[in-house]
Amino acid sequence: MTEATTARRSVRRAATLASAAVLSLVAPVAAHAATAAPPSAVPQAAEPLPYDTAALEAAMAGAVAEEHVAVVGDVRGERGRWSGADGVRDLASGEPALARDRFRSASTTKMLTAVLALKAQEQGLWRLDTTVDDVAPGLLGTHGDTTVRELLSHTAGLPEYLPPLLVTEAGQDTSTERFLEILGQPREPQQLIDYGAGAPWTPRGEFVYSNTGFVVVGELLQRLTGQRLADLLERWVLVPAGMWRTSLPDGPELPADALTEYATVAGERVDLSAFDPTLFGAAGGLLTTTEDLNRFQRALGAGTLLGAGSVRMMQEPVATEPQEYGLGSYRLPDPCEPGAYLHGHDGASYGTWTVSYASADGRRSVTLAVTGRDLDTATPDLSAFNALIGEALLQTCGDDVTAPAARSGAPVAPVHDLVDGAPLPPRR
Structure with a gap:
């Protein structure tokens, strides 16, 4: 604004x-x-325009028709709140998806991990310039002078752990069955860190997206505070924000009200229920709802989770390519307010795409997720999902945007390629 x-x-x-x-x-x-x-x-307050529910529902149906299984969304803005769903929670049962269903939200976890790191700084436990060796000597070998700030902004040069993990553990067996076995194994942070740190590092200061860096931050926070990351997350983020249906699980079990994850692998749609979220951990292991992620956005913008200075530090870009990325958060132009920005993150587990964007004050926010990811295509067609994102964002503007003109251009906020799931090993 x-x-x-x-x-x-x-x-x-x-x-x-x-x-x-x-x-x-x-x-x-x-x-x-x-x-x-x-x-x-007597002055009378103007009534906000109602949401165009027909347009939102049609956009959701389009996202499901784009070979996705389910879509859920929560939209908050000057018109109030709208939530909806389309598709099915599970293909076997055919149960319809509900707006409050839980799902694996992948890299949106990074926003919460960044809040924990900044909260630790506010409490005087460390500084963003604290190095890895200051907290956990030897964790990154000869790269122990890497700072928390570099890890949160993807500028440490620390490689991604997923490609070497998949290639090493698959070996010559590139079958779908072996791939699913790898995804289902429980992981310790040190194992993931070793896969990343053992690969060739990139030049320090360059933006190279890396889940490894956030796994390191999560491990540092545990050693710094003596608490499990899930407990720290609950105390510093989930409870203050009112995110009652969000967790950082340590196993593959999903509650009954969660969307089943599916992926297309070798032309076949497979069930990813055995996926173990410890493969992503502090970088992307969150189980949540669209409502809860919007509550996070509102709490962040309102100053409930961090002081205003810390929020600005989180959202101010450190890197400008490929996105304007800060500390666990990136920004993009706000279609409602020329010159202003939306802040948030997207993510993809191996079976779910998620986006969560909000205005700087957190009062306007959009969180959407679709299940059924195509892993066979390097750049899958997400035009219908992007259209849904754009429609939802424009409707948060109230009467400040001429909708037909705004909708005639390019997608307002496309899904970026900042995702957790790495490409699969070459198939034979």
Whole structure:
């Protein structure tokens, strides 16, 4: 929201509140006065436009028709709140997906991990310039001078662990069965870190997206505080934000109200229920809902989780290519407010795409997820999902955007290639 728009709305809001206060004070006197103001003189707040639910539902149906299994979404803005779902929770049972269903949200976890790191700085436990060796000597071998800031901004040069893990453990067996076995094995952070740190490092200071860095941050936080990451997350983020249906599970079991994950592998749609989220850990192991992620966005923007300075530090870009990426958060132009930005993250487990974007104050937010990821195609067609994202974001604008004109251009906020699931090993 621009400063001018904010100022105008603040003036209108202040005028309305002031008028109401004056009326409440003079009402007893005015009742006996011949010059009492007529009812028409009392300022009336404009009713927000309703959501175009038909357009949102049609966009959801389009996302499912794009060979996805289910889609869930939660939209909050000047028109209030809307939530919806399409498709089925599980192909075997045919149960319809519900808006409040849980799902694996992958790299959106990075936003929460970054909040933990910044909260630790606010509490004086460390600084963003603290090095890995300051907390866990030897964890990264000869690269122990890597800082927390570099890890959170993907500028440490630390390689991604997923490709070497998949290639090494698959060996000559590139079958779907072996791939699923690898995904189902429990992992310790040190194992993931070793796979990443053992690969060739890239130049320090360059942006190279790496899940390994966030796994390192998670491990450092555990050693720093003496607490399990899941417990720390619950105390510092989930409870304050009211994210009652979010967790960082340590096993593959899903609750009954969770979307079953599916992926297309070698032309066949396979069930990923055995996937163990410890493969992603602090980088992408979150189980959540669209409602809870929007609650996170609102709590972050409202200053419930971090001080304003820490939020600015999190959202201020460190890198500008391929996205304007800060610390566990990237930004993109806000279609509702020229010159302003949306902040958030996307992600992809091996079976689910997720996006979560919000205005800087967290009052307008969109979180959407679809299950059924195509792992056979390096650049799958996500045009219908992107169209849903754009439709939802534009509808948070209230009456500030001329919808038909805005919808005539390119997608407002495409799904980026900042995802967890690495390409599969070559198949034979």
